[in-house]
Amino acid sequence: MKKWVSLVGCSLLFLTWMLPVNAEEGTALTRKPLYQADVRIDPIKKEVAGTVTITFWPKDPTRAYLHLYPNVFTEEHQGMLWEELLGNGPTLGTYTNKKLLVDGIAVASKQTKDLNIFEVPLEGQTGPRTIVMEFEMTLPRNDGRMSYDDHSLWLGNWLPVLAVYDKEGWHLDPYEPVGDPFYSENADYEVNVTLPKEYQLASTAPDMAAKQVSTREGEKRIQLGAENVRDFALVVMDASYQRTETKVGETVVRTWWRKTDDPETAEQIHEAAAKSLAYFHHQLGAYPYTEYDVVRTGGAINGMEYPALVFLDGRHFFSGEETGIVTVVHETAHQWFYGLLGNNQVKEAWLDEGFTEYVTLSYLSQQDPLLGAERVRRRLGQGTSVQYYVAEEQRPWQALSAFPNNQSYSDLVYSRTSSMLWLLQGAWGEERVHDVLKQYVEKYRYQVVTGKEWGAFLSEMAGEDAGAFLDYWLKVDMSQQEQAAAWLERQRLKHQKK
Missing domain, CATH: 2.60.40.1730 (tricorn interacting facor f3 domain)
Structure with missing residues (x-):
């Protein structure tokens, strides 16, 4: 939604x-x-x-x-x-x-x-x-x-x-x-x-x-x-x-x-x-x-x-x-993330909402570059400014009952998760990210996937453990910030060599 x-x-x-x-x-x-x-x-x-x-x-x-x-x-x-x-x-x-x-x-x-x-x-x-x-x-x-x-x-x-x-x-x-x-x-x-x-x-x-x-x-x-x-x-x-x-x-x-x-x-x-x-x-x-x-x-x-x-x-x-255009694109993307690829929306809402918002940003950036760029800017702004949520011990990877309001839910589940994937796109390129997502959807089509399974799948595709990267972005573990940045840089360099 x-x-x-x-x-x-x-x-x-x-x-x-x-x-x-x-x-x-x-x-x-x-x-x-x-x-x-x-x-x-x-x-x-x-x-x-x-x-x-x-x-x-x-x-x-x-x-x-x-x-x-x-x-x-x-x-x-x-x-x-x-x-x-x-x-x-x-x-x-x-x-x-x-x-x-x-x-x-x-x-x-x-x-x-x-x-x-x-x-x-x-x-x-x-x-x-x-x-x-x-x-x-x-x-x-x-x-x-x-x-x-x-x-x-x-x-x-x-x-x-x-x-x-x-x-x-x-x-x-x-x-x-x-x-x-x-x-x-x-x-x-x-x-x-x-x-x-x-x-x-x-x-x-x-x-x-x-x-x-x-x-x-x-x-x-x-x-x-x-x-x-x-x-x-x-x-x-x-x-x-x-x-x-x-x-x-x-x-x-x-x-x-x-x-x-x-x-x-x-x-x-x-x-x-x-x-x-x-x-x-x-x-x-x-x-x-x-x-x-x-x-x-x-x-x-x-x-x-x-x-x-x-x-x-x-x-x-x-x-x-103009809100209907963005909203219908987001809901259409849910036909894959939630529809074809299920998840526990109560415990791990980021698995459908965050992925849905990421591919929504990708579509808008291609179809209407000005509108896409503005939405990417806002999502990155909300997804990376998390000092308040660190103090409140709020994170994307938590149950719905832990969110005190809709704003925190939006900032963390939608913005932080889509920001994580957008930065991965910066390291891998859109073509590779989307190819990985296509393989991910095909592997778990009509089933239910967990955050742990996504982490294992991402690590497999990356060729190295993605734990620090995911802990920083999805659990807002600030002790993993440098390791997450280093992981992303290694992925960028690895991709450039291919």
Whole structure:
């Protein structure tokens, strides 16, 4: 996400999922969860109701945990960060779990102390398990990722999603009001949506290929499917929305905007989305999805990334606004860093936000040298002036809960990390840095990468241990400043000799 403060065939699918494999990586990709949802959306009442079935291979045989993010917005939250996220006068939503089954048998669920975490008992059989949950929700109204206005409702992080269980155990982090408090693994989705006929829809799935069937009078049912995605978001829009389309390779880029928006500004945003997608496709590796939607929402989230779909709030679509270009480029870059290459955004936000901002700077510097140079200057200024953060023991490599405000999050996660990579580009040259990033994305495509793994990968590519360099930039260890500078100089000289 780009904050304002930071510079501006089910059966076939199931059979494939069930095939046994031997390689560890192949097992992870083959045994990814399958989410099958059937929901009804009422854009007038702002209600969503339905059932989700999750078929998965549990790593903990005794229990599973689900993130129920909408539940967070059924209670009031206090504090500056919540006020910045939710805006003025937010209204609460509702969320009800009407039924919970495990392998067809009703079970007693358990709400943990955190509103977004729901415990599901799994005692019994081994092998693949199935959770069925029936739910009803009324949308909250706020400035965030899941809300509505008079012309649309946008659903980000709305479906129940499995919490991650990895080598560290369960990740059951609370919903933080700073950054993007999400950590999820790739899955396949089949989502059937019933809504009034006069409404339009954009989602993570390839909507143009979606099958539509009539239900009762005045409604339509859209059958959506998406493979190898980290989440599933959608936007329901009324007739005030129109779209602009451009084909980029095998991907159709669609920008959705309202008739009351400035057409020239909307066209500029669309052009930036298409051009940057083509650029990142070439620089970072193939983009695998056949559609990419940029959707104008309400609220004030600025920009928010989801697989094959991003939100841009309406302030970007005013006449004379230039913020939309930078924001849509940043969100497009997230299709690689977060989308194709996952990470724990709660514990290591720099792994997606910092890398995303670096390649955003690279694109802008090529496309608009004056704009690019100004943004590089600002990022370097913020990323290298860290005396205050040293005194406060703040660093990029820390959990979201450790950031006291959005400014520190922006300066450290966005600016310091992108500054580190920009200086590496100065030593290696852009071509080599981007070639290394392309190899990095390819190695961990559709998986989750950790900061430790990035450090090992960088050291391998550099031909020497990069520990001091990373400790100085990401942990703000000032005792490593000279060693980090010396490492960078050795890399510069080594590259020059080639």
